[in-house]
Amino acid sequence: MVARIKKLRTGLLALCCLVSLGLGGELALAESAAPSYNYSYWGNAVAAPSAYEATKLITGASSGAGPFNNPQDIQVTADKQIYVLDSGNNRFVILDQDYKSVKAVDAFQFKGKAEKFNNPQGIYVTQQKEVYVADTGNKRIVHLDSSFKAVGIIEAPKSELLQANFEFQPVRVAVDKADRIYVMSAGVFDGFMEFGADGVFKSFIGANRVHVDAVEYFWKSISTKAQREQMVMYTPTEFTNLDINDEGFLYATNGDDYGDPIKKLNAQGADILRREGYYKPSGDLLYSTRSGGAPRLVDIDVSDSEIYAVLDASRGRVFTYNGDGYLLYIFGGIGNRLGEFNTPVAIEHSGDDILVLDQALGEITVFQTTEYGRTLNSAVRSYYNGDEELASQEFSKVVNLNANMEYAYAGIGKAYLRQGEYKESAEYFERSMDRTNYSKAFLLYRKEVLRGHFSTIMTALIALLALWLGLRMYRKMKARKKVELH
Amino acid sequence: MNREALQHPLYVMVHPFNGYWDLKYERSQKTSLIISFGILFMLILTNVLGDQYSGFLVNMNNPRYLNSLLEAVYVLVPVLFWCVANWSLTTLMDGEGKFVEIFITTCFALLPIVLINFPWIWISNFISAQESSFYYFFKNFAILWSGLLLYVGIMTVHQFSPSKTIGTILLTLLAMAFMAFLTLLFFSLVQQMIAFVSTIYQEIVLRR
Numbered sequence A: 001m002v003a004r005i006k007k008l009r010t011g012l013l014a015l016c017c018l019v020s021l022g023l024g025g026e027l028a029l030a031e032s033a034a035p036s037y038n039y040s041y042w043g044n045a046v047a048a049p050s051a052y053e054a055t056k057l058i059t060g061a062s063s064g065a066g067p068f069n070n071p072q073d074i075q076v077t078a079d080k081q082i083y084v085l086d087s088g089n090n091r092f093v094i095l096d097q098d099y100k101s102v103k104a105v106d107a108f109q110f111k112g113k114a115e116k117f118n119n120p121q122g123i124y125v126t127q128q129k130e131v132y133v134a135d136t137g138n139k140r141i142v143h144l145d146s147s148f149k150a151v152g153i154i155e156a157p158k159s160e161l162l163q164a165n166f167e168f169q170p171v172r173v174a175v176d177k178a179d180r181i182y183v184m185s186a187g188v189f190d191g192f193m194e195f196g197a198d199g200v201f202k203s204f205i206g207a208n209r210v211h212v213d214a215v216e217y218f219w220k221s222i223s224t225k226a227q228r229e230q231m232v233m234y235t236p237t238e239f240t241n242l243d244i245n246d247e248g249f250l251y252a253t254n255g256d257d258y259g260d261p262i263k264k265l266n267a268q269g270a271d272i273l274r275r276e277g278y279y280k281p282s283g284d285l286l287y288s289t290r291s292g293g294a295p296r297l298v299d300i301d302v303s304d305s306e307i308y309a310v311l312d313a314s315r316g317r318v319f320t321y322n323g324d325g326y327l328l329y330i331f332g333g334i335g336n337r338l339g340e341f342n343t344p345v346a347i348e349h350s351g352d353d354i355l356v357l358d359q360a361l362g363e364i365t366v367f368q369t370t371e372y373g374r375t376l377n378s379a380v381r382s383y384y385n386g387d388e389e390l391a392s393q394e395f396s397k398v399v400n401l402n403a404n405m406e407y408a409y410a411g412i413g414k415a416y417l418r419q420g421e422y423k424e425s426a427e428y429f430e431r432s433m434d435r436t437n438y439s440k441a442f443l444l445y446r447k448e449v450l451r452g453h454f455s456t457i458m459t460a461l462i463a464l465l466a467l468w469l470g471l472r473m474y475r476k477m478k479a480r481k482k483v484e485l486h
Numbered sequence B: 001m002n003r004e005a006l007q008h009p010l011y012v013m014v015h016p017f018n019g020y021w022d023l024k025y026e027r028s029q030k031t032s033l034i035i036s037f038g039i040l041f042m043l044i045l046t047n048v049l050g051d052q053y054s055g056f057l058v059n060m061n062n063p064r065y066l067n068s069l070l071e072a073v074y075v076l077v078p079v080l081f082w083c084v085a086n087w088s089l090t091t092l093m094d095g096e097g098k099f100v101e102i103f104i105t106t107c108f109a110l111l112p113i114v115l116i117n118f119p120w121i122w123i124s125n126f127i128s129a130q131e132s133s134f135y136y137f138f139k140n141f142a143i144l145w146s147g148l149l150l151y152v153g154i155m156t157v158h159q160f161s162p163s164k165t166i167g168t169i170l171l172t173l174l175a176m177a178f179m180a181f182l183t184l185l186f187f188s189l190v191q192q193m194i195a196f197v198s199t200i201y202q203e204i205v206l207r208r
Helices: A002-021 A214-222 A225-230 A371-384 A388-401 A406-419 A422-431 A435-452 A454-485 B003-014 B016-025 B029-053 B068-092 B099-109 B111-126 B132-158 B162-206
Strands: A037-039 A045-047 A052-059 A073-076 A082-086 A091-095 A101-105 A107-110 A113-116 A122-125 A131-135 A140-144 A150-154 A170-175 A181-185 A192-195 A201-205 A239-244 A250-254 A262-265 A297-302 A308-312 A317-321 A327-332 A344-350 A353-358 A363-369
Touching: A037 A327, A052 A327, A073 A122, A073 A344, A073 A353, A082 A122, A107 A140, A107 A150, A131 A170, A131 A181, A140 A170, A170 A239, A181 A239, A250 A297, A308 A344, A327 A371, A363 A371, A371 A388, A371 A406, A388 A406, A406 A422, A406 A435, A422 A435, A435 A454, B003 B016, B003 B029, B003 B111, B003 B132, B016 B099, B016 B132, B029 B068, B029 B099, B029 B111, B068 B099, B068 B162, B099 B132, B111 B132, B132 B162
Parallel strands: A122 A170, A239 A297, A297 A344
Antiparallel strands: A037 A045, A052 A363, A073 A082, A082 A091, A091 A101, A107 A113, A122 A131, A131 A140, A140 A150, A170 A181, A181 A192, A192 A201, A239 A250, A250 A262, A297 A308, A308 A317, A317 A327, A344 A353, A353 A363
């Protein structure tokens, strides 16, 4: 009922707002925020120091591979080799650590025949440096070994799970440690296609849920079959991209406006992404239709310690979250300056650096950490590795660099909690608006205080009780005396 | 104002039938009116204090947007709307209550909320998340109690039967919604008119 009163209150507030503001509403937007910002607990865009800064721009020409034409995907290996899928030129280019071209592959041998790519859209490089290319134009997945000889080719699969008119158009591909191949195929709404190491189609995994509009549902329920056939079909949202982490979990982005645009799928296809942050990980919270509307997440990149970054194509921003779903930092944008993009399509990390591929300009922007970003990353990493002491120190540094980083206060609070400094811990949790942990710390603190002052409290209580009883007896005696006198 | 008059609201709280009867037929209206305003003031005060000083675990307000004047509006406007709507309706439905009586009844019915609010602002600073369910329980309990008091009060003040009271209350809520709609419409129209005049003024000034 309190909630209902709250609702009534918001209603009244809305009434007052409508009355006082009328048509010209004030819009608090992230667009007007500082170039680097973060979302506070209250959902405001708050200025923050930049965690990453663009340092370099790599073009096809600067790498020595010839200009890129409409590149679609990049992949970075553990030894920092960069595989750029140059779709327009039907090839992929390998750059070394210094961003110089090492090799360009545009043809391969398969069963004694020279084959070529046709408008490939996705690339994945395994730890053994085997390359998987989603050769979209040829409707197949090409599996090359580390010397770029074709090992296998996956053509359109045949299965009873697939419809008769199914068309295999692989656009993104990822491979886990057991060589299971996950393929995102255009026009497939049932999730990712999972292939075994031998290239045999197994099943679909992790379909998005259908969002049914109540009004649409009503109209559909009262219409005839003929009418229904004319209507739009409900289909789950398609995924837009995927990545795989060291443990074999799939991280995926989709264009879902209602549900969760970011997902972490386990082997069963269940979403196990942690969403403990102030808001669900989903890119920008505040946006206007003028600047492209809701975020359109087109790529996701998982690095170590469960830190992941997503790329929003509508505003060209990169959002980085930690494993618990707290937003760490935001950078990038649409524009003409270094560090801004035209049509970003892919994001990858290379060590601590982040690379963003721009499709239209055929460029890769290299972002490197600032001191703030380094400290924050290292704090999150040490916390993830269980070193709360070090994490607390790093979080203190983060707070010194950015007092608005609410999440960092929780990190300090946790260290205090571990040390038994409950009061300080509760204070820090309050600053980070972490109510669950605050409650934990506060309970311990309360217990400590009550224990410490138990004798005083009990003495005071008993004294008060005695005083009250004495007063009552005294009054009664007085009343009795009065009665006796009369 | 004697001590008994000040204690009467508490009596109404636990003996609503007798209490409201006394309020209508026995008590001085002037005193009751003063006490009513006192209760309203206390409600505003406890709401303001509650939003500011409630414990962290139960306080979900953004301190940046706390506005004591708005808090007062949130209390006064619903009460006023309620009284006006109820009075307008019951004059048509053979209710015996006068406007003042309706106002006093409504204000007296709000007392449980004030009484629960006050200690809980203080206690909520010493509770944990698990214990916060007590907080919400008592808050809801107070609201239910107030609702019951309001029901009995309206029944007594208009000398209605129980079923007719329920009907009246439902109709009153409808009337309140209607009033809110009319107010909005009115303000919106005024705003449009002002906007229209100011636009014309601007046109004239700029094209001189």
